[in-house]
Amino acid sequence: MMRAVVRFVFVVVVTLVCSVLIVLMIHPDVVRTAPFMRRSDVQLFSTMWMGIVLEALPFVLFGVLIAAIVQAFVPDAFVRRIVPAHRGVATVCGALLGVVVPVCECGMVPVVRHMMMKGVPIHAATAFLLAGPIVNPVVFSASSLALQQSPSLVWWRMGLALAIAVIVGLVIGALFRTDVWKPMSSAMHPLPTSKRLKLWHAIDQSAIEAFDMLVLVVIGSAITALMQTTVPRESLAAVGDAGVFSVIAMMAYAFVLSICSTADAFVIATFVPVFAPAAVLAFLVYGPMLDIKSVVMIFSAFRVRFAVALVLLVTGVTLLCMIGISFVRIE
Secondary structure, eight states: OHHHHHHHHHHHHHHHHHHHHHHHHHOGGGGTTOTTOOHHHHHHHHHHHHHHHHHHHHHHHHHHHHHHHHHHHSOHHHHHHHSOSSHHHHHHHHHHGGGTSOOOHHHHHHHHHHHHHHTOOHHHHHHHHHHHHHHSHHHHHHHHHHTTTOHHHHHHHHHHHHHHHHHHHHHHHHHOOSOOBOOOGGGGSOOOSSHHHHHHHHHHHHHHHHHHHHHHHHHHHHHHHHHHHHSOGGGGGGGTTOTHHHHHHHHHHHHHHOOOTTTHHHHHGGGTTTSOHHHHHHHHHHHHHSOHHHHHHHHHHBOHHHHHHHHHHHHHHHHHHHHHHTTSOOO
16 A cells, blocks of 8 residues: 555656656746756756656666566576576676677666576676676667777677676675565565466566666656766866776766667767777776666665675776776777
8 A cells, every 4th residue: 555655656746847847848948037047957957857768768668578577487497497507607698698688778677686586696697787788789789880980899898898797797696695686575476377367467567667667767867867967078088098087987977977878889989089998998888787777776676785796896897997908909
């Protein structure tokens, strides 16, 4: 009962907020009487917020639908049987799974949570969570098109994503054995036996989880839009060739920008002549693994210790890899 009330209140709030944003997009003059607000900033914020939500929504829905179908139709015993017993092999296979399962980072969290609930080892699922949004064929094609002048960056992106995902997956697997996800209320109900009822069960659970994820997407998108509105892009050019500082700056920029991995290469293409290759790769690799939206969803779906460890490990390993790459000549 309480959960239904919370959902109803959230629907009302989101409807009101979206209505206000639409009004501001169409009639930004309504804020001209407020001395502390600039019309251009308000319009930019509302446009970015709505744009990020609309960009992420299809991928979230696709991800939760796949997760619900896997949960309803794939037997636990089958999952345990196909996963390699060797930890290293299983982690590499998890990272490579993204090549054949093109799920965007916005839909990764529910898919990976259900994979773990089905019995996929934590190290393999973590590797898939990190590498999947980068190594899938859609992102590879988009990156190749955007970086035609620097094709080697595309291959470095894929290779580094796989390497970081495997390293982090192995460390996470050594730190955590099981029970890293937060329990779901729907998981307590037994699955139906007939295929028709399983299908309706999958649709029902997709709707429930999609709503939960939408809450996080709206919150994360608001934070992202606020950061994009207040942080000027021109300030990045000052550290374009500043070694490790340029790497940190581009990692932070990727985290704040929170752009889909299918489009981030087009954004960074304008910075390629200005930034060192290591900084460009930091943006292309770190962003799809961790951004504001994904971190909000990770902390919601998984236990705090696991989420904190994952964020720190991905950040640290990526930074070390990019510092090492800075000593390599990349054409």
